[in-house]
Amino acid sequence: MISRYLVLLTAAIAVIGANSLALSPIAAAVAASFPGRSAADVMTAAAVYGLATAGSALLLAALADRIGAERALVRALLVLCVALGLGALSPALWTLIAAQGLAGLAAGVALPSIYTLTAQVAAQGRESQTLSFVLTGWTLSLVVGVGLAALLADLLHWRAVFTVLALVAVVLALGISRCHHWGTRAGGETRSSSLQALRIPGIRSVLLNVAAYMTAFYGLYTYLGPHLGEVLQLPASFAGLAIAVYGLGFGAAAPLGRLVDRHGASAAACVSFAGLMLVYLGLMAAVQLPLALLALCLAWGVGNHLGLNLLMRQLAELDPVKRGAVMGLYSAITYLCVFAGALLYRPIFTHYGFAACAWASAMLVLPALGWALGQWRRKQAALRCRSET
Structure with missing residues (x-):
């Protein structure tokens, strides 16, 4: 039986993935809202998102070991909600780029936290099966998220895409915060960083x-x-x-x-x-x-x-x-x-x-x-x- 823990983790990956993938199909629509800007200019936001995610994952992901992966994930999803909201309200392209950079910082903490929680809630002997289920969140973002983003941009406005994702992110944050018994990691407190983990x-x-x-x-x-x-x-x-x-x-x-x-x-x-x-x-x-x-x-x-x-x-x-x-x-x-x-x-x-x-x-x-x-x-x-x- 699939637990609500796995559903929440899968949905969290789907939201993060949808944000990272949705900008490409709606780039032309976004550019039309900012005079003098092209779709290629808009994709600068995607590049900033990727670099921010990499930097955050390297420097901030160890937060999950210090305060608990579930707390780190909730905080990251709330920051993601704020970033997506700012993106939806962006009056200029540079603010959208900055918002995507903030979203990248949140994603860099959220993704390692999701993978950590997946390992914690996995039943003994079902580690790969559990991880496989959570990884289908990437499929949802690729197959469903990108398609819905393009549809929303056509029917409503590209700003509706980020608005919907922001609402889903805050709902997931609330859902995860109300769940208990996420399992525990071995050992006690740690002050390790991702760079120290190289040892x-x-x-x-x-x-x-x-x-x-x-x-x-x-x-x-x-x-x-x-x-x-x-x-x-x-x-x-x-x-x-x-x-x-x-x-x-x-x-x-x-x-x-x-x-x-x-x-x-x-x-x-x-x-x-x-x-x-x-x-x-x-x-x-x-x-x-x-x-x-x-x-x-x-x-x-x-x-x-x-x-x-x-x-x-x-x-x-x-x-x-x-x-x-x-x-x-x-x-x-x-x-x-x-x-x-x-x-x-x-x-x-x-x-x-x-x-x-x-x-x-x-x-x-x-x-x-x-x-x-x-x-x-x-x-x-x-x-x-x-x-x-």
Whole structure:
């Protein structure tokens, strides 16, 4: 049975994700409200949001370890509500950009808190299944949130988008504050920061895999639309369909979390990362076949969900006492990779095309596959030692 705790956490991710993704489809409408501004100018707000989220996750996420993840999440959602309200009332573009920067600061605290609470409320032996459910919040933001944002902007006004998100954020803050028994983390008080969490044994190798994994995704995702629209000359609706299909695949993978719990994370990681590499190589081979690309986007969503689940689970289990700081590092790296992927893949796409980008992504997943194989071999060796003794 799905608890209200998981529903609240999933909805919180959906609101945060919707805000981060909604600006792109309504950028033209926003620009029309500010004379002399273009859609590209409006997207500066998205860039500021991403940088603020990364900085906040790096410097402020450890707040969840100091005051409790549920308190940190409630405060972050209230700040997000204020930021969204300011965005809805923005008289000039610079105030909208500043509001999105404030929203990024809130998101940088909220996301690690959500992941920390997910680990706390997960039943023993159902960690991956629980995390998979909460991660479907990203699917809701991608498939539902972006579509509703565009619809509200067309039917009412773009300011209605931020108004609705602000109202949902405050409702979630109230709901989470009234819930008790969120579980407890191991250990007592801690004054650790995300930077100090880098001293945790084993964390650096996992974070390097996260950086490569996220760069592989965001780099290719950034240039999927340009490839479909500019190279294949397909309509914008097809690019939107491809993104929606990816989101559906990401959400459809949620039930597979129970298989990870049943067969073990190390074995599942080997299969997941190997499968994701094959998907990237498939995207490289099907670069001129729109329908094949569409089908592979579905598989891409499934593979990305499983790989993300496994990396996040590994991080969450490293040190329960410093889980908020650890998840802060994860969120900071994720948002930095949004920029790194777009920057590093641009010359690849410009000079060699989308197929070369897909090949680069496959190679970036290779370290994660090697790490997973190493984990699996160590586990098998440990099991043999136990059987012999």
